[in-house]
Amino acid sequence: MELKQHFITTNRPFREGAVEVFQQNISTQNVKKATLTITALGLYEVELNGKKVGDALFTPGFTYYPRHLYFQNYDVKGMLNAENILTVYLAQGWYCGRFTFNNKVQIYGKCPAVSWVLTVEDQTGMHRYYSDDASVKAIASPYEYAGFYDGEVYNQSREQEIFRPVKFTGHVPEIIEESTLHVRIREEMPVQTVTKHGDVTILDYGQNFAGIICINPSKMQDIQLKLRHGEILNPDGSLYTANLRKAKAETVYHKGSGIYRPRFTYMGFRYVELSGVEYEDGLLTAYAIYSDMERTGYFTCDNPLVNQLYSNQIWGQKSNYIEVPTDCPQRDERMGYTGDGHVFAHTGAYNFNTEAFWDKFLKDIRYSQEANKEGYVAPTLPAPPGEQGIGFMSMLGWGNCVCIVPEMLYWHFGTDRYIREYYDCMKRFVECEIRKMGGILGKKDLWIQPSLGDWLAMGRDVKYIAMHNGPVSNAFIVNDLRIMVWAATLLGKTDDAEKYAAQLEKTRAAYIKAFVKKDGTMKDDYQGAYIMALKMVIPAGDLRNKVYTNLTERIRRDGMQTGFFATEHILPLLADNGDDRLAFDLLLDERCGGWMYQIKAGATTTWERWDALRPDGTVNETKMSTDNMVSFNHYSFGSVGKFYYQYILGIQPIEPGFAKIKIKPHIDNRIGAFRGNYKDIHVSYNGEKLHLSTPADTTVILPDGTVHEVSSGNYIFSVKESVNEKI
Incomplete structure (x- = not known):
């Protein structure tokens, strides 16, 4: 029996927050096997004889409902008696409940619906199916209201009108597949x-x-x-x-x-x-x-503030990996943000095994992208039909997630599956970028249009950053083109590789001409512009050296003044250029605008704004449009977690999936001894010796530059004398 044929709802007129309750009496005997298959347009929770079936929350999950829906299978043999009561609670959830920062209802459909099939096999091999027949009835709901933003109003004793089940006549998605990844x-x-x-x-x-x-x-x-x-x-x-x-x-x-x-x-x-x-x-x-995600990374050191920051980014991930990579878990938003998602993706993949989580979200990207002719990827996904299109914040910095995440998955998990499966999505997005070049200012080979830029950087008003977003937005285009050249080469798509390589050099040259002065200063003079240019655009040489020098001068003068995008790269960029001391200065800076300022202010997660809580103790309630915008649980600035793993511990992949490993720790006596791991790669430093346990061939680069090539095993290195011994 197919789920598509059995969707039901009630004849209740739409009321925001309403929860329907269905009940079915089922008689069984001599049960050999029993499987409940269930899904919903909305959210369901099911009970059998008064006990919750399964331990997942918010089932069947958040998807792009016009195309895609999940179902779940439950083995319920052990829950069945001779006489049984199946109870199904149906809420509006993301499907038609109040959602998005516009606080809309009925975004994907007019009313929620649910479909289930209970398949019971007896000892003789006979199968019976229980679904939406005449035995299903609607009963009184104990909920006066249920929704993500406002919460729940639960009243077991209220009197209410009882509605009747009716066949659902709305749109049912074409693709309905099983999901085992859940919130719990x-x-x-x-x-x-x-x-x-x-x-x-x-x-x-x-x-x-x-x-x-x-x-x-x-x-x-x-x-x-x-x-x-x-x-x-x-x-x-x-x-x-x-x-x-x-x-x-x-x-x-x-x-x-x-x-x-x-x-x-x-x-x-x-x-x-x-x-x-x-x-x-x-x-x-x-x-x-x-x-669902298994913990894979750990870190601790002698500095309690550094440890607290590590904990903060862990809790930022836990709080925002809920079905989709949300921005924040508290206000009327909680949407799947592509920009926030890719900024934290590397850090998140060290903390936890996020492969299945991103596999799911890439599907959301694909189905949402296929719904528009342009090929853009919206800033929030799954994107409601006609919502979050090619508007003010729809493209650069956010939609690039479609290129950045498959590359991340390749290096972290050692599979080209996501490059192969999502190559066409990546290509459509990059082709959209290329078509949009020229923009309102007519600069050939560049994308010059409004965007958010290095969002919420300190030291500059957000309007300035938005109107001077070019160095950041076009750095993402250069990076996308680099990824496309690499991906096309990996998949043997020679024509594409040549095409995007040519466009890459055109856009790189146009970028340098438009945004970089000969003395190495950026025409749009803010730290994010320098960092993104150095990370993604400017090749090695004299000009790059000048740009880097200008960046470090500004960092020493102003401290850290980066936004969502540049923050991920600032400490690695400094460390890669030998400025370890400056990198740790920024990490440990307790002034407003740094991570330790938040820690000293009592933060237990990273904030949306560096100055969410001002030095005078007041909340930064700066308005965006008509509402204030301040969250104390935003994980974007938690992207510093990558620095902990890749630079303090020094764990980086040389080959995909860490099949071959580089260990290059960066040591600063202000954090003292440290230890940590990523999966089976363990690194610790006690002030004199570096201990390493590695499962694969590894290149070890000690702080003095000494290089050791080792195979799998356990090793101790004297940091001062650069002597190693296998134990």
């Missing part, structure tokens, strides 16, 4: 402090994270309580929520005595405000949630 509850987060503040209680969990609060009113009957979530407190100790914008981020629990777990929402928070009842131990339990 990952970690219990113990409360650190509980403080009474007037009529409410403030709970501090000590860590900003994305998650849910479960309510267990075991000692209370028919309680009514409200939970409000926030990232920081006001100076008077009350909950700060202004940065949530139109998101309420609340849980309201009415008239219930059973354990309650939010099904169809999550929050980004460190603090919770409890009202309605007095707090008691065991009443509330917090859990962090994030997508």
